[in-house]
Amino acid sequence: xxEKLGEIIKIHEEILQEIRSGRKFTEETIxxxxxxxxxxxxxxxxxxxxxxxxxxxxxxxxxxxxxKETGRERAVxxxxxxxxxxxxxxxxxRDGRKVYFxxx
Amino acid sequence: MKGVVSIHSSxxxxxxxxxxxxxxxxxxxxxVNVSLIDLDFRAPSISTIFDIQYIEHSVxxxxxxxxxxxxxxxxxxxKYKTRGKFFxxxxxxxxxxxxxxxxxxxxxxxxxxxxxxxxxxxxxDLKLNCVIYDTSPGILYSxxxxxxxxDISLIVLTLDDLDIRGTQRMIRDVYDAFKKKTFLLINKAFxxxxxxxxxxxxxxxxxxxxxxxxxxxxxxxxxxxxLEASRNLIFVLDKPEHVFTRxxxxxxxxxxxxxxx
Numbered sequence: 123x124x125e126k127l128g129e130i131i132k133i134h135e136e137i138l139q140e141i142r143s144g145r146k147f148t149e150e151t152i153x154x155x156x157x158x159x160x161x162x163x164x165x166x167x168x169x170x171x172x173x174x175x176x177x178x179x180x181x182x183x184x185x186x187x188x189x190k191e192t193g194r195e196r197a198v199x200x201x202x203x204x205x206x207x208x209x210x211x212x213x214x215x216r217d218g219r220k221v222y223f224x225x226x
Numbered sequence: 227m228k229g230v231v232s233i234h235s236s237x238x239x240x241x242x243x244x245x246x247x248x249x250x251x252x253x254x255x256x257x258v259n260v261s262l263i264d265l266d267f268r269a270p271s272i273s274t275i276f277d278i279q280y281i282e283h284s285v286x287x288x289x290x291x292x293x294x295x296x297x298x299x300x301x302x303x304x305k306y307k308t309r310g311k312f313f314x315x316x317x318x319x320x321x322x323x324x325x326x327x328x329x330x331x332x333x334x335x336x337x338x339x340x341x342x343x344x345x346x347x348x349x350x351d352l353k354l355n356c357v358i359y360d361t362s363p364g365i366l367y368s369x370x371x372x373x374x375x376x377d378i379s380l381i382v383l384t385l386d387d388l389d390i391r392g393t394q395r396m397i398r399d400v401y402d403a404f405k406k407k408t409f410l411l412i413n414k415a416f417x418x419x420x421x422x423x424x425x426x427x428x429x430x431x432x433x434x435x436x437x438x439x440x441x442x443x444x445x446x447x448x449x450x451x452x453l454e455a456s457r458n459l460i461f462v463l464d465k466p467e468h469v470f471t472r473x474x475x476x477x478x479x480x481x482x483x484x485x486x487x
């Protein structure tokens with residue numbers, strides 16, 4: 123158990139070190155299991171973190187619904203949601219005219 | 227007043243649970259409908275303080291999706307004769323439950339965060355004004371989930387240098403990343419009978435605020451009476467005139483203002 127915890131703490135420290143060193147986290151650089159857990163949220167840049175937090179709360183939402191929560195433009199949220207989808211944290215599905223994003 | 231407050235610290239033994247229980251009791255006594263939720267799954271202690279032997283539904287059950295939050299909350303308002311509703315949600319103190327909570331997957335932790343983020347609307351239905359989370363110390367999934375999902379975080383620290391440095395790291399690594407509205411509470415500040423001039427005290431607190439870049443919401447001096455009191459008693463209800471109670475009432479008032487603004 124303590125070994126497992128040690129591993130988690132080590133990984134977390136590595137992520138934090140990389141953040142502090144100014145490394146940019148992109149789709150290519152982030153290795154993940156697809157879960158938007160709180161430690162993953164910590165590693166995201168601020169703009170993505172805000173969108174990801176709202177998705178954590180809503181579970182399933184359109185860009186419009188996320189924009190209402192963040193107070194940013196729908197188009198901005200749409201781009202960020204698509205980025206999170208490409209990174210593997212969300213999947214999207216079209217339903218008529220609307221595109222729904224869902225947590226993986 | 228409406229909001230969720232997480233009580234956190236960088237390491238154990240700072241007095242988080244004592245502060246959480248007594249803050250909740252002050253609010254309930256003043257007529258606020260409050261719920262205290264134990265999110266310290268590694269070392270649950272709230273059931274001992276409230277002397278509750280049997281837990282039908284625990285906070286663990288809620289996060290495991292086994293029951294809604296209303297099934298978890300136990301009404302202690304009648305026992306303590308509070309004006310407001312006073313509920314507690316207890317973490318399962320059994321060894322199996324502690325082991326189970328320490329081996330959850332990241333996916334589970336994500337679902338737990340979602341449940342906590344949505345808890346506020348669940349609690350609206352129960353007509354609760356304030357929810358206080360007692361968390362595990364340090365950077366653990368359960369504590370960071372609690373901090374992230376709360377409106378305000380109160381970091382309890384002592385004047386121990388280890389505490390101050392640990393808090394500094396935690397603020398930099400976690401709190402600032404989430405831009406969390408945060409206050410510091412200095413616990414066990416000075417021995418009861420130590421004469422420290424007001425100027426020196428202010429200077430020390432100002433140095434801490436400047437080093438941690440967060441405001442101090444109040445301080446609670448170290449009282450032998452509090453340490454010696456039975457943990458089955460809620461100190462502020464048992465000794466309403468004590469200086470500890472008075473200090474915590476000031477903190478509760480400041481916190482209430484911060485939740486409103």
